[in-house]
Amino acid sequence: MAVEKIIVPVIDLAKFEEEKEKLMVAVEELGCFRVINHGISEKIMADMKALVEHLLKLPTDVKQRNTDVISRSGYIEPNCLGPLYESLGIYDASSSIDIHTFCSLLDISSHDREILSTFASKLHDLIVDLAFKVGQGLGIKDCSFQEWSCNLRMNKYNFTKETVIGTYESNEGFEIMGSMGNFLAVDPVPGTFFVNIGDMGKKPKPRITIVLFILAPKDNKIEPQAELIDYEHPKLFESFNYMKYRKNRGSTTSIAVLDLLVRHLCARVVDGDTMASATGWLVFVSDVVSRDIGLQSVHRLDLTGVLSSDLRVLSDLSVQQEDRGLFLLALRGLLTVVPVLILTEFGLDNVIMAMEEIKVPIIDLANFEVEKEKLMEAVSGLGCFRVINHGILEAIVVDMKALVRYLFELPYKMKQRNINIFPNSGYVEPSRFSHLYEGLGIYDASSPFDIQAFCSLFDLSSHDKSLSKLLSTYATKLHDLIVDLASKVAEGLGIIEFSFQEWPCHLRMNRCLFTKETMLGTCGVNTHSDTSFITILLEDDSNEGLEILDSFGNFVAINPVPGTFLVNIGDIGMVWSNGRLHNVKHRVICKKSKPRISITLFMQGPKDSKIEPRAELIDSEHPQLYQSFDYLEYRKVRGLTATMVGDVLHNWVIAEPAIMP
Numbered sequence: 001m002a003v004e005k006i007i008v009p010v011i012d013l014a015k016f017e018e019e020k021e022k023l024m025v026a027v028e029e030l031g032c033f034r035v036i037n038h039g040i041s042e043k044i045m046a047d048m049k050a051l052v053e054h055l056l057k058l059p060t061d062v063k064q065r066n067t068d069v070i071s072r073s074g075y076i077e078p079n080c081l082g083p084l085y086e087s088l089g090i091y092d093a094s095s096s097i098d099i100h101t102f103c104s105l106l107d108i109s110s111h112d113r114e115i116l117s118t119f120a121s122k123l124h125d126l127i128v129d130l131a132f133k134v135g136q137g138l139g140i141k142d143c144s145f146q147e148w149s150c151n152l153r154m155n156k157y158n159f160t161k162e163t164v165i166g167t168y169e170s171n172e173g174f175e176i177m178g179s180m181g182n183f184l185a186v187d188p189v190p191g192t193f194f195v196n197i198g199d200m201g202k203k204p205k206p207r208i209t210i211v212l213f214i215l216a217p218k219d220n221k222i223e224p225q226a227e228l229i230d231y232e233h234p235k236l237f238e239s240f241n242y243m244k245y246r247k248n249r250g251s252t253t254s255i256a257v258l259d260l261l262v263r264h265l266c267a268r269v270v271d272g273d274t275m276a277s278a279t280g281w282l283v284f285v286s287d288v289v290s291r292d293i294g295l296q297s298v299h300r301l302d303l304t305g306v307l308s309s310d311l312r313v314l315s316d317l318s319v320q321q322e323d324r325g326l327f328l329l330a331l332r333g334l335l336t337v338v339p340v341l342i343l344t345e346f347g348l349d350n351v352i353m354a355m356e357e358i359k360v361p362i363i364d365l366a367n368f369e370v371e372k373e374k375l376m377e378a379v380s381g382l383g384c385f386r387v388i389n390h391g392i393l394e395a396i397v398v399d400m401k402a403l404v405r406y407l408f409e410l411p412y413k414m415k416q417r418n419i420n421i422f423p424n425s426g427y428v429e430p431s432r433f434s435h436l437y438e439g440l441g442i443y444d445a446s447s448p449f450d451i452q453a454f455c456s457l458f459d460l461s462s463h464d465k466s467l468s469k470l471l472s473t474y475a476t477k478l479h480d481l482i483v484d485l486a487s488k489v490a491e492g493l494g495i496i497e498f499s500f501q502e503w504p505c506h507l508r509m510n511r512c513l514f515t516k517e518t519m520l521g522t523c524g525v526n527t528h529s530d531t532s533f534i535t536i537l538l539e540d541d542s543n544e545g546l547e548i549l550d551s552f553g554n555f556v557a558i559n560p561v562p563g564t565f566l567v568n569i570g571d572i573g574m575v576w577s578n579g580r581l582h583n584v585k586h587r588v589i590c591k592k593s594k595p596r597i598s599i600t601l602f603m604q605g606p607k608d609s610k611i612e613p614r615a616e617l618i619d620s621e622h623p624q625l626y627q628s629f630d631y632l633e634y635r636k637v638r639g640l641t642a643t644m645v646g647d648v649l650h651n652w653v654i655a656e657p658a659i660m661p
């Protein structure tokens with residue numbers, strides 16, 4: 001928080017002639033000022049604040065009717081980046097149509113309409129007058145801002161007793177950045193308007209503000225005024241379209257993300273433990289710096305989309321000496337380095353939810369002859385497909401889901417009995433990395449012995465004999481299915497009569513603990529590629545949230561299709577096929593405020609654990625991409641790095657796989 005306060009210059013509009021110089025110093029140096037004698041009565045100001053408080057208390061579905069006209073001009077709901085901020089907006093408050101539309105959509109009473117339109121029109125007159133005064137001060141003679149659009153925003157910051165004082169987002173709490181780059185606190189002065197910016201919690205109560213922004217001239221063309229360009233002041237910006245600029249701002253939250261990260265980073269830097277316990281770092285680095293320090297591989301990662309164009313995210317730097325070097329660069333302001341665990345804690349790997357849904361190809365196993373081509377296209381392109389006519393009865397699926405829900409409700413101490421045989425093969429409890437994820441696992445579901453061992457951990461047989469029967473039926477049937485699917489894929493690659501029968505298959509039951517308190521968009525399962533050859537997933541039909549990364553590097557939503565299983569390729573499939581199969585990256589985000597379960601069967605690798613590209617798939621056109629490696633070794637390396645920042649196969653890479661078109 002700012003330690004210093006600043007008194008913002010006050011401009012008395014009743015005696016403006018004397019104030020002209022003060023105004024220009026304020027706008028040029030500090031970038032803001034206050035106005036008094038502005039002609040808007042305290043009554044109107046108070047009525048308007050009360051109205052805004054009332055409007056922001058309306059039910060969410062009513063507020064949502066206030067849709068965007070341009071990016072972020074309408075209702076803004078609290079989200080991961082601004083969990084305490086909520087806002088309603090009128091796109092152009094100088095237009096009576098816009099005000100009328102807003103009032104009708106939100107069913108605002110005629111008395112309140114009167115308050116809103118009086119306030120908007122008076123504030124519009126004021127802002128036009130102030131902009132004109134500033135223009136004149138700059139030496140622009142006839143500048144009229146009458147026709148410029150003016151966006152009115154009504155903001156609420158939901159500070160409560162639980163909010164840590166100093167939390168970024170707004171009662172006093174308003175801070176501006178001084179010319180030395182430090183923040184200065186600005187306290188409110190009743191009866192004035194603050195003309196012109198940042199917001200921070202200082203009191204444990206909601207804070208309401210109302211803001212009018214002059215946006216752009218009617219034609220939306222923004223460019224430096226000709227009168228202000230001369231030999232000493234060359235033109236700084238090309239002309240551009242305001243709408244395009246807004247779109248760009250809307251699709252990048254770069255400044256906000258970086259600012260948030262830097263704040264949290266600074267808070268933690270002093271804490272040596274954070275450095276020691278971080279399993280990875282995300283480094284935000286400009287292209288120029290990355291070349292200078294010899295980091296050539298710039299991976300496209302989840303956050304790329306939210307960073308401005310000159311920034312990239314470098315992945316997966318485990319904490320080693322070099323990283324400490326990077327850390328020092330960061331402290332010198334050259335890079336921003338963020339421990340992965342901090343990112344995860346703040347749910348920042350899911351800053352952007354997928355906007356689009358994708359329909360995954362459906363393979364009809366009852367009619368497989370005609371589906372072969374579709375299958376191969378799916379596994380080499382998207383990396384996943386659905387199956388129908390798979391022969392697993394609906395009743396078994398329903399009962400299995402109920403069993404999984406039952407198991408997760410068992411006491412923690414019981415769930416802990418499901419110990420690891422290899423990293424994360426047993427009970428995985430919510431952790432700092434995945435605070436909403438919980439999992440149980442059967443080491444090898446193709447082994448009746450493992451199934452029985454799992455059942456006895458939870459006394460399933462004594463509880464109800466049919467439960468252990470159910471589990472073993474499901475495991476056997478799914479095992480048959482996965483062996484069949486793996487063979488079909490292998491055949492498609494030209495590898496005939498290869499048997500996957502003996503490959504261990506790991507069964508996992510997953511639960512994402514989404515509740516009413518979970519912000520929509522929070523990650524339940526962080527971005528990862530599977531550690532399998534192939535995976536069969538049974539989704540929660542009543543709770544979507546799975547997203548996959550498409551070939552453009554964007555997340556797209558996959559919605560459940562009841563009666564089908566989703567099948568996807570994992571890392572081992574990609575290595576075994578020498579890069580022919582695509583190990584699709586995916587994640588689960590919260591879309592509904594209730595727990596979400598799923599069941600996965602992962603076909604891992606051959607029994608001897610040796611993973612390598614098949615000789616048949618290596619030739620002069622397809623050089624060998626990976627050296628052979630041991631499956632458990634690979635799992636160990638995966639376990640040591642945060643899976644959210646990409647796969648670890650580069651440890652065994654011989655040649656880079658061709659970039660997918």
Ligand SMILES: O=C(O)CCC(=O)C(=O)O
Pocket residue numbers: 508510525530537539546586587588597598599600
């Ligand atoms: O729960 C889901 O839908 C996906 C789970 C998953 O990706 C996994 O277990 O690897």
Ligand SMILES: [Fe+2]
Pocket residue numbers: 528529530586
């Ligand atoms: Fe997965």
